[in-house]
Each structure stands twice: as C-alpha cells, then as structure tokens.
Amino acid sequence: MQSAHPGAWWVLGLALAVAAGQASSFVSVAVVIAIALALMLSFRTSAPWAQSARFYLGLAAFVLLTRVIFRIIFNGQLGGTDIIFSLPTLSISLGFGPALNLFGDISAATLSAATLDGLRLSAIILSVAMANTLANPRKLLKNTPGALYEVATAISVAINLAPQLIESIQRVRRSRGLRGRNKGIGVFASIVIPALEDTMDRSLALAASMDARGFGRRGNLSLGTLRLVRALSFSAAVTLAIGAYLLVAAYGFGVLATVLIAASLVAIAIVIRITSRQSVRTSYRKLSFRLVDWSLVAAAIAIALWSTTFATAFEQVLRS
Amino acid sequence: MIKLTDVSFNYRGVESPVVTRANFEVEAGEFVLVCGPTGSGKSTLLRIINGLSPHFTGGNLRGRIELGSVDRTGAKPHELADLVGFVNQQPEGAFVADTVEDELAYAMEQLGRHPSEMANEIARLAAALGIADLLDSPLTSLSGGQQQRVAIAAALSAGQRILILDEPTSALDPEAAHEIISSLAKLTKDLGITVLLSEHRLERALPLVDSVIVVHGDGSVSKLAPTDALRENRLVPPVVELSARLGLSKSALEPDELRAKINAQPNLLKNISTDASALPTQPAEFAGLNALEVRGLSVAYGENLAVDSVDLSVERGEVLTLMGENGSGKSSLLWAIQGSGERASGDALSNWGETQKLSPEERLCVVTMVPQRASDLLFLSSVSAELEDSDRFAQAKPTSTATLFARFAGRVDPAVHPRDLSAGQQLALVLAIQLVKGAGVVLLDEPTRGLDYEAKRALARIIGELRAGGHAIVLASHDIEFVAQVATKVVVLEKGRIKAQGSPVEILGADGLLPSQVSVALGQPGIISLEQIRGTQ
Numbered sequence: 079m080q081s082a083h084p085g086a087w088w089v090l091g092l093a094l095a096v097a098a099g100q101a102s103s104f105v106s107v108a109v110v111i112a113i114a115l116a117l118m119l120s121f122r123t124s125a126p127w128a129q130s131a132r133f134y135l136g137l138a139a140f141v142l143l144t145r146v147i148f149r150i151i152f153n154g155q156l157g158g159t160d161i162i163f164s165l166p167t168l169s170i171s172l173g174f175g176p177a178l179n180l181f182g183d184i185s186a187a188t189l190s191a192a193t194l195d196g197l198r199l200s201a202i203i204l205s206v207a208m209a210n211t212l213a214n215p216r217k218l219l220k221n222t223p224g225a226l227y228e229v230a231t232a233i234s235v236a237i238n239l240a241p242q243l244i245e246s247i248q249r250v251r252r253s254r255g256l257r258g259r260n261k262g263i264g265v266f267a268s269i270v271i272p273a274l275e276d277t278m279d280r281s282l283a284l285a286a287s288m289d290a291r292g293f294g295r296r297g298n299l300s301l302g303t304l305r306l307v308r309a310l311s312f313s314a315a316v317t318l319a320i321g322a323y324l325l326v327a328a329y330g331f332g333v334l335a336t337v338l339i340a341a342s343l344v345a346i347a348i349v350i351r352i353t354s355r356q357s358v359r360t361s362y363r364k365l366s367f368r369l370v371d372w373s374l375v376a377a378a379i380a381i382a383l384w385s386t387t388f389a390t391a392f393e394q395v396l397r398s
Numbered sequence: 399m400i401k402l403t404d405v406s407f408n409y410r411g412v413e414s415p416v417v418t419r420a421n422f423e424v425e426a427g428e429f430v431l432v433c434g435p436t437g438s439g440k441s442t443l444l445r446i447i448n449g450l451s452p453h454f455t456g457g458n459l460r461g462r463i464e465l466g467s468v469d470r471t472g473a474k475p476h477e478l479a480d481l482v483g484f485v486n487q488q489p490e491g492a493f494v495a496d497t498v499e500d501e502l503a504y505a506m507e508q509l510g511r512h513p514s515e516m517a518n519e520i521a522r523l524a525a526a527l528g529i530a531d532l533l534d535s536p537l538t539s540l541s542g543g544q545q546q547r548v549a550i551a552a553a554l555s556a557g558q559r560i561l562i563l564d565e566p567t568s569a570l571d572p573e574a575a576h577e578i579i580s581s582l583a584k585l586t587k588d589l590g591i592t593v594l595l596s597e598h599r600l601e602r603a604l605p606l607v608d609s610v611i612v613v614h615g616d617g618s619v620s621k622l623a624p625t626d627a628l629r630e631n632r633l634v635p636p637v638v639e640l641s642a643r644l645g646l647s648k649s650a651l652e653p654d655e656l657r658a659k660i661n662a663q664p665n666l667l668k669n670i671s672t673d674a675s676a677l678p679t680q681p682a683e684f685a686g687l688n689a690l691e692v693r694g695l696s697v698a699y700g701e702n703l704a705v706d707s708v709d710l711s712v713e714r715g716e717v718l719t720l721m722g723e724n725g726s727g728k729s730s731l732l733w734a735i736q737g738s739g740e741r742a743s744g745d746a747l748s749n750w751g752e753t754q755k756l757s758p759e760e761r762l763c764v765v766t767m768v769p770q771r772a773s774d775l776l777f778l779s780s781v782s783a784e785l786e787d788s789d790r791f792a793q794a795k796p797t798s799t800a801t802l803f804a805r806f807a808g809r810v811d812p813a814v815h816p817r818d819l820s821a822g823q824q825l826a827l828v829l830a831i832q833l834v835k836g837a838g839v840v841l842l843d844e845p846t847r848g849l850d851y852e853a854k855r856a857l858a859r860i861i862g863e864l865r866a867g868g869h870a871i872v873l874a875s876h877d878i879e880f881v882a883q884v885a886t887k888v889v890v891l892e893k894g895r896i897k898a899q900g901s902p903v904e905i906l907g908a909d910g911l912l913p914s915q916v917s918v919a920l921g922q923p924g925i926i927s928l929e930q931i932r933g934t935q
Contacts, residue, residue, distance in 0.1 A: 255738050290482070291505040
C-alpha cells in the first residue's frame, strides 16, 4: 500500500501537538498519545527516517520521568491534604529570603499535576515523532514550494547524514582500537575528528553531485518584483513579531493580534508564491493529495478545533 | 566536443599550479582515459571541465574551455548540468533519492523537463546500462557495481553528451570494475557519448579507450594514443612493461594480444631471460617457525556466516595473501585474526597465545593490523606530532617511529598534515606507527587501494623487507599483479570458505584460478611476475 502524502502526516502531527498542548485532563492527553502511538506503530516502515521512532519513545519517557522527579524534589508543599507519601524535608538556607525546602510531603494533587504536565510534553513529542516517522522526507521535498526548496533540501540532507555519521564513528572507533587505546583523554577527539571529516567529505560529494545535476538552477526575477518581495517579507516579519507579542502579553488585544498574525501569514504566502515562479524545477510522479490525505487533514482540523474550543467545555462538564 | 586552450589552474594559497597551460581536444564519442600518478591533478582536470573546479573546490582558473564548440569558460556546474554528467568514486554518497527510478529522474527534475518525457528517458537509459529490473529497488539494496551503473545512468538522464568519471571503479572488485568499463565503452559506441575516465588500474581501461590524457604531476598535460602514452615509468602496467622488455615497438595492451604477438614472432623471446626463482621466498632461517595458527575460525553477522571454519598457518618470513571477491570474507577474517573483530567460533593462536584474550596494548606487541582506510588511524595535525605521540605511547626511544617511517617512505616534511600525504605515504606512516612495538604478525587489509604503480612498487619493497626480517604477513588483496610480486602463499576465499590454496605459481600461473597478466601473456610455467623477467639487451 502506498503511504499517505507526507504533508498530510505533518498536518495531522502538528494538529495533535496543538491538541496535546491545550489538553487539561488526563483523558485528552491519553487520547492524543493513543492516536499518535497507534498511527506510528501501525504504519511504520523500515526506512531510515523511521528508525528514529525508538529514540522518540525514549525521549518521551525521559521527559515524563524528569518532570515528575523534579516536582518531587522541588515540591514546594503547594498544599493538598491527600498526602500519598512523605519524604524528609531538606531545608536549604540561601542566606537571603525564605529557606528552600526540598522533598517533604507529596500530595496526590502535586503528583497528578506533575504527571499531567509531563504527559502533555510527551504527547507533543510523540505527535511530532509520528509525523517524522511516517512522512518520507524526500517525498515531502518534492512537494515543497520552489522558494523553500533549498531550505528543505538542507534539512533533508541533514536527516540523511545522521546515520552516516554514526556509521563513520563506529568504523573509526573500531580502527582506533588497533592502535591499542580505547580509553583516556584524547580518544574522543581522535574518533570524532576522523568521523566528522568523513561526514564532511560525504556531504561535499553529495553537494557536488547535486550541483552537477542542476540543483540550484533558477530563472530570473525582475528588479521590481525582487524589491516587492523584499518589502513584503520584511513587513511580514515585523507584523508577525508584533502580533505574537500582543498575543502572549495578554493585554486584551486578542482580536488585533489575530488580525496581525493572519495578515503576516498572507504576506508570507504571497512571497513564497512569487519566488516559487523563479524555480524551473519539475517533479516526476509528483504526489497528489488523494482522498486518504484529505481525510487525514480533515481529522487534523477536527482535532485542533476540538482541543482549542470544545475540549475545555467538555472537561468542565466532566468535572461538574 | 571538448576543447581546452591554455588552461591553467591553481588552488588558492598553493603556488605551484595543478595544471599548466593544458591544450587538448576531445572528439564527440571519444573514450578518453585520464591517467597520472596519485595527486597529480587528474581529479582537478576532470572537475575543471564541468565547473566543479573552481566553483566548488575554490582556486583560480585561466584559459578557455569550449564544450560543443561554445565557450563555457567560467560556467557553474549547474549551468552545465544538461551538457556534462559527473560520476564520483563512491556512488552511495552521491545519491539523492530512495529508489533507482527517482534517482534517474533527479537531473531531469532539476532542469525542468516535462514529467511526461521522463518515463521514456528513464526506460531508455535503464536498458542501456542493464538496470531495467532494478528501477523500483531501494538504492541501499544494490551491490557496488549496480550502484555505480545507477550513478552513470543518473548522470546521463538529462541527455548529457559528455560523461566525466573520477575513479569510478576504485571500490569495486575486478569483475565488477571490468563490467563498468565495458559498459562505458558501449555508451561511447552506441550512444555517441563522450567519456572521460580517470582510473588507477590502467590495465583495465587501456584496451578499450581511444586515447589517453596523461597528467604528469608537474602541471603538464598531454593527450596521446593509448600505445604511445605509456612510456612514463610511473604509469606502466605489466603488459606494457613486458612489451617493452620484449622489444616490441608498438606495445600490446592486453595479455591475449601480447600472447598472439609472441606466437607470431617466437624470436621476441630471445630478448628476455626468465628466472623462475626470482619470486619472494621465506628466508631459510625462519623455516618451521610458526607465527600464527588459525583453527576453525568462523565469523557470523546475524544469520550469515561471513567466514566459515577457516584453517590457516603462517610461519615467520611468509607472506600469505587472501584473495576473493568483495564480500568473500577477507576483511572479517583479518579482523577476527587480529582479535578485536567479531568471532563466532575458532582460535587464532599467536606465539603469545589466543589473540582474542590479549589486551589492546599487548596485541600491538604481537599482531598488528592496518585497516582498509589507513587514514582512520591518524588524528593529529602534523606528521611529526603523530610520530612523537606514537613513541610516547609505545614507550619507545624518541624517533623510533620516525626511523621506521623514513625507512618506509623516505624523506617526508614532518610539518605536513597527515591528510595531505599521498595514499602511499599515509600507509607507510600508519605501518610505522603500528610496527613500533615490534609485533611479529602484520595484517594488511587491501593495502594497494588508491595506490599508483610507483606507490605499489614501494609497498612491495616494504613488504619484502618485513619478510626478510622475519615478520609473518597476512594481506588481503584483489590486485593479482601485486600479489604475484609479494606473496609466498595464496589462499582464495569464496563465501567465507577456502576455495583454493597453494603457492603463487599454482594459483596465479596460466593454469591457476587467478592467472596474472604475465602468466597469460608468456604462458611459461612458473613465470607469473615481471620480477622474474630480465631484458637481455
């Protein structure tokens, strides 16, 4: 079976990440994690970029554990009467202000808040991991707008170099053993330097091969268009910054902030559209958005909407 | 098709030019071999033609370059992408796609060809290079030879009329290398593609090319007919050398051709005298002194047996050579003998006991190894730093390593960065470092890879000295002519098992499993190497 469009996976992944960020109950977080894990495990292939799934699972677990452990250490006795277990309090006087109290009585409320926090972060990680595992970066590259193609290529090259670097390090490490030293200062450098040189050589060879096959060819934009593009991108950046600031600062400019951000996004879209015309590139067997992909996107929109609006209401109903 | 007029090139900060006033012309459909000693500037000359030098490598270009009778001096590689295809040494590092088909489409996509033309073009090239069955395969699943074919097809897919290849066969075994060069010859004949190929092992390409460009190393470049090109001592492959000793005015390029000439004029043989005893032998004083005993050694990777219960014994003063195709288990066997490599079962006993049980430092006193990429062992920023560090670590007298290195490589500027040494000098440096603790058993994995004929002769001399000094040497190599020069025993591996073993004359002789060029050309029993042949004039 042909996998869904990589773009659709990313839209879904980002929607799940938004949902996870908004989630304020265990149920919502659990739903997000369940969806991400189920998709990741059932559609995973043996491709190189899919090998990172294990790493992401580990990272998610690590983040969750760290969050809970830190909360137990920097407990702060935020209250709650339902104490689950007590640890001896460690009081550290800093010489100024109140003493810092570590450990102490751990209440169920503290623990569950920490777990929810940790799960929320893990859910965001797993959502991105889902997209990253299932979307073929090279196919995604074929469908990037012309203006972003060079950037996307750089990212794709970087993704491909990571496994090569690991392979080089293993090879050099094995060879280094032949000189009779496997430990001690300097061994790290002696492995990393040749391995990095190797990776550097390989990426240069790749770049030369791409250049020789026409990568980087582009048509010309007229000077007027070029000026328009520059002016538009600059103002879009400024507007976006102001909009984002207003949104976060919470002075009650919510509507204005939304309008500004929307305007800057439109401007960015126009810039990408214009500069893409410069590209001469075509695509062999370009992936089209099929029904499957549209349904994934629809699901993504539903999840995002649900998480930002209905979920809060739903959770309030649950609580009452 | 290609015309260079007064082209000179030098890298920034380097005074001596790599290429000085090169003038030559290449016709459309010509198959040209570019040769010269290692580091002479073959790669640079090739890269000048498609603009990678100076645009990619940096440097300063003067003169005029015409491609298809249009002045393209100073054009960037991607501007020439529809005209010149480029193939590198290691294809797997230069692939951009996942599958063969997408890889072939890449150049056409970049040049904005209409998607409807692409399928036809891909099918045509896949058929020409014999990869039509592989179109849907992932690139990583291909053998080295198949990968190189895909790289060639990908370099021609946008209709390029000129193909440039920089040592495309250096990582392949002789069989796969031969196939690649034959398919290049076919491309020039059937499709009229102009091909420029650089290659170390001239004997592979010489019989098939139309002309030869020699890069002399002092910056001068000359274009000659294949038979005239090889007067230069550093470049001469065995058949050409043998032709010269026989007194042929027009050199033969293939062993069979030379054999035919000798059959036609038996008088030629009067010009040489042969000495069957001139092959390397074990010095008498070391006879019977066992240095290494390998019993039932197996190496497994997952389910696959890379080495399957191999038995070997090597005495002091012997040079045992492991031969066989890529993947026949030569490297795995060497690593297992050294002791740090994986081993499923079996023993490798040195005079100090089982090598696997020795610590890494102890091993250096007993059994030492130079891996395929010798430069992996070098990590300091100058030759002198490497030499001093080696003395310190080995707790040897100062300059011990330097003395060994000088013996192997002659005088080398100690301030040079090890990466800037030639492949032969790097090998000598690593060998000196690895031998300073006095190991009696020396393991060499494909030591001739990337060496030109002169560097190979130097290496053969070093191996001869080690043998005379009582070292036991085990080396893995594809290079039949080199093996004929150095080996006292040959073992042929196939799929991890010993397929044949015997003296070099038995294996490399005319009736053997892997006959050398000299054996084929002369057909005299016991004569396998140029070392055994003297001119009588």
